Amino acid sequence: MAxxxxxxxxxxxxxxxxxxxxxxxxGQDNIETSIGPFxxxxxxxxxxxxxxSVVVFVFAALIFPGQFETFxxxxxxxxxxxxxxxxxxxxxxxxxxxxxxxxxxxxxxxxGGADATPDYGYPGWFAMLFAAGxxxxxxxxxxxxxxxxxxxxxGDEPLGAARPFGEDGQIIAANVEEARRMALAATSxxxxxxxxxxxxxxxxxxxxxxxxxxxxxxxxxxxxxxLGERVWGWWGHTIDTLAVFATLFGLxxxxxxxxxxxxAGLDFVYGIxxxxxxxxxxxxxxxxxxxxxxxxxxxxxxxxxxEINMVVAAALLLFVLFAAGAxxxxxxxxxxxxxxxxxxxxxxxxxxxxxxxxxxGWTAFYWAWWIxxxxxxxxFIARVSRGRTVREFVTCVLIIPSIVCVFWMAxxxxxxINDMIANPEASLVKANVIDAYKPELSLFGMLEALPLxxxxxxxxxxxxxxxxxxxxxxxxxxxxxxxAGGKIDAPVPQRVFWCTFEGxxxxxxxxxxxxxxxxxxVISTGLPFTIVLxxxxxxxxxGLQAERQAL
Amino acid sequence: MFKxxxxxxxxxxxxxxxxxxxxxxxMAKQHGSEVxxxxxxxxxxxxxxxxxxxxxxxxxxxxxxxxxxxxxTTTAHAVTSHDPSxxxxxxxxxxxxxxxxxxxxxxxxxxxxxxYIWPSNGGTIAGHAKVSVLVVR
Numbered sequence: 001m002a003x004x005x006x007x008x009x010x011x012x013x014x015x016x017x018x019x020x021x022x023x024x025x026x027g028q029d030n031i032e033t034s035i036g037p038f039x040x041x042x043x044x045x046x047x048x049x050x051x052x053s054v055v056v057f058v059f060a061a062l063i064f065p066g067q068f069e070t071f072x073x074x075x076x077x078x079x080x081x082x083x084x085x086x087x088x089x090x091x092x093x094x095x096x097x098x099x100x101x102x103x104x105x106x107x108x109x110x111x112g113g114a115d116a117t118p119d120y121g122y123p124g125w126f127a128m129l130f131a132a133g134x135x136x137x138x139x140x141x142x143x144x145x146x147x148x149x150x151x152x153x154x155g156d157e158p159l160g161a162a163r164p165f166g167e168d169g170q171i172i173a174a175n176v177e178e179a180r181r182m183a184l185a186a187t188s189x190x191x192x193x194x195x196x197x198x199x200x201x202x203x204x205x206x207x208x209x210x211x212x213x214x215x216x217x218x219x220x221x222x223x224x225x226x227l228g229e230r231v232w233g234w235w236g237h238t239i240d241t242l243a244v245f246a247t248l249f250g251l252x253x254x255x256x257x258x259x260x261x262x263x264a265g266l267d268f269v270y271g272i273x274x275x276x277x278x279x280x281x282x283x284x285x286x287x288x289x290x291x292x293x294x295x296x297x298x299x300x301x302x303x304x305x306x307e308i309n310m311v312v313a314a315a316l317l318l319f320v321l322f323a324a325g326a327x328x329x330x331x332x333x334x335x336x337x338x339x340x341x342x343x344x345x346x347x348x349x350x351x352x353x354x355x356x357x358x359x360x361g362w363t364a365f366y367w368a369w370w371i372x373x374x375x376x377x378x379x380f381i382a383r384v385s386r387g388r389t390v391r392e393f394v395t396c397v398l399i400i401p402s403i404v405c406v407f408w409m410a411x412x413x414x415x416x417i418n419d420m421i422a423n424p425e426a427s428l429v430k431a432n433v434i435d436a437y438k439p440e441l442s443l444f445g446m447l448e449a450l451p452l453x454x455x456x457x458x459x460x461x462x463x464x465x466x467x468x469x470x471x472x473x474x475x476x477x478x479x480x481x482x483x484a485g486g487k488i489d490a491p492v493p494q495r496v497f498w499c500t501f502e503g504x505x506x507x508x509x510x511x512x513x514x515x516x517x518x519x520x521x522v523i524s525t526g527l528p529f530t531i532v533l534x535x536x537x538x539x540x541x542x543g544l545q546a547e548r549q550a551l
Numbered sequence: 552m553f554k555x556x557x558x559x560x561x562x563x564x565x566x567x568x569x570x571x572x573x574x575x576x577x578m579a580k581q582h583g584s585e586v587x588x589x590x591x592x593x594x595x596x597x598x599x600x601x602x603x604x605x606x607x608x609x610x611x612x613x614x615x616x617x618x619x620x621x622x623x624t625t626t627a628h629a630v631t632s633h634d635p636s637x638x639x640x641x642x643x644x645x646x647x648x649x650x651x652x653x654x655x656x657x658x659x660x661x662x663x664x665x666x667y668i669w670p671s672n673g674g675t676i677a678g679h680a681k682v683s684v685l686v687v688r
Binding site for chain 1: 563593594595596597598601602604633634635636637638
């Protein structure tokens with residue numbers, strides 16, 4: 001279980017790095033106390049304020065459900081349709097910034113000092129990258145999104161691509177290839193370079209300021225170049241509290257909504273009726289496994305679960321690939337990759353377009369969503385990325401996951417699209433995505449058309465559930481670290497608290513209503529965080545420059 | 552009787568270790584043994600050090616200082632852990648082998664109800680180490 005980086009003790013020496021000299025001592029604002037028999041070591045006031053504000057918002061959402069739903073139901077779409085250009089331009093900046101880091105000399109800086117060695121090997125590292133922030137989305141959207149863009153008749157088609165189905169539902173053969181090509185390109189656009197660049201920016205800034213500059217592993221540290229010593233005061237408290245708030249509600253609302261979707265899947269596959277009891281049991285089960293995982297720690301729990309998940313996901317991917325016809329699907333992949341490269345520029349240009357449904361309803365929504373998750377995912381990636389050079393880090397967090405995601409979308413989406421055109425009348429994908437919008441059944445509809453449905457559907461449900469566990473456990477570790485003032489060695493009861501708290505918030509919102517309105521609230525935090533991320537790019541640039549001079 | 556005595560130290564809370572440190576030094580004097588101080592650090596910056604390298608230096612300095620005060624031979628052995636809250640026990644058990652110690656002297660709190668769920672570090676080390684363990688309360 002204990003996987004120390006070096007049997008001989010500390011990797012000696014770690015080499016040159018440019019430590020920021022600050023008056024602040026990590027843990028100086030912490031309170032070490034005990035409640036009953038439980039020892040605590042918590043940051044004052046971030047722990048209390050984030051905890052209490054979550055409770056206040058849960059109660060408010062339960063007491064004024066109507067007002068919450070009206071307000072956030074208006075706010076989120078209002079933000080994404082008004083500021084779609086801002087989200088899109090910012091995301092483009094992140095991608096270009098990351099690509100520049102790979103090719104410029106700044107990329108040679110090593111996270112953790114010039115001579116640091118990587119904490120994790122590639123398999124464990126990649127597994128944790130995917131399992132924390134994206135796995136669950138790949139399961140949910142892998143079939144849904146390409147199928148939707150391919151067949152949608154409701155004006156959401158990307159870049160006004162030709163529609164493959166006529167008014168009467170008959171296939172228009174001439175349009176099929178163009179629609180397929182654009183569906184794969186438009187889906188890949190949302191899952192490849194842009195989201196990973198968002199995560200990479202946050203992760204890189206935290207890793208740099210923590211491992212090389214010696215500041216605590218907390219969101220506020222990334223702001224040191226801009227705010228200076230003020231980050232240790234209320235500026236920093238606010239930034240950290242906002243990050244905890246967004247992470248906790250992001251995880252809890254996804255867990256609640258995810259339980260409803262998993263229930264729909266269980267109903268479809270096994271006929272287990274949709275009921276609140278089943279959903280609450282699912283949340284309790286997911287939280288319980290996540291608890292075991294955080295109790296076993298990063299190496300003994302989180303990493304192992306992530307690796308198991310990756311193996312199972314890869315098996316499902318290969319099964320779909322071969323069951324659906326490897327040659328056709330690999331052709332789709334090559335075509336999808338090519339289409340992505342040719343269409344990524346028009347797709348990421350926010351001006352002079354008429355596809356509002358796609359651009360505002362999907363792209364801007366995704367960007368806000370990725371950005372609101374970025375404090376959590378970025379901090380987790382930072383935690384496991386020590387010892388890599390910036391160039392290696394960006395290549396592995398940006399380029400390789402992008403290719404994996406394009407491949408995943410080509411396999412799941414390509415199979416789903418083939419199913420829709422092979423027999424539009426009988427296609428369950430078409431029935432659940434286009435004819436009636438039941439997104440949670442899209443994946444199962446696709447698996448239904450392939451052999452061994454009973455087995456693959458079960459595997460898919462297990463994967464969905466375990467991906468929730470791997471988000472929940474890594475999220476609890478991140479929240480625990482932020483609320484302990486950047487200490488990763490805080491007493492274990494604290495992480496147990498956050499993990500349990502997240503499950504309880506999910507259950508409260510599930511029972512009382514308010515999951516969707518609070519999720520809309522979380523996604524709305526994407527707008528202020530976009531400004532934060534832009535500032536981070538500047539801070540990273542300055543920080544890396546200083547690092548180069550220290551060499 | 553004992554050649555090498557291992558003393559796990561938490562550099563952030565040295566004030567709580569006085570009894571264990573004195574006890575180890577006295578025993579070392581009596582048996583003419585060497586004391587090796589083992590410190591476990593996270594790879595992230597902590598209240599003790601900005602990075603593992605600095606932590607190792609601080610532990611080294613601590614060992615020298617202890618040696619001068621008590622007049623016994625002292626060394627330091629620093630280790631990093633990905634998740635110290637959870638991995639501390641196995642990391643320390645590994646350090647027992649790495650240092651070749653034949654006695655562990657460590658401080659521990661008085662057991663309370665949570666020890667049924669999370670045993671104290673001293674308790675776990677005593678339960679699993681193949682060498683003698685003296686838990687100082």
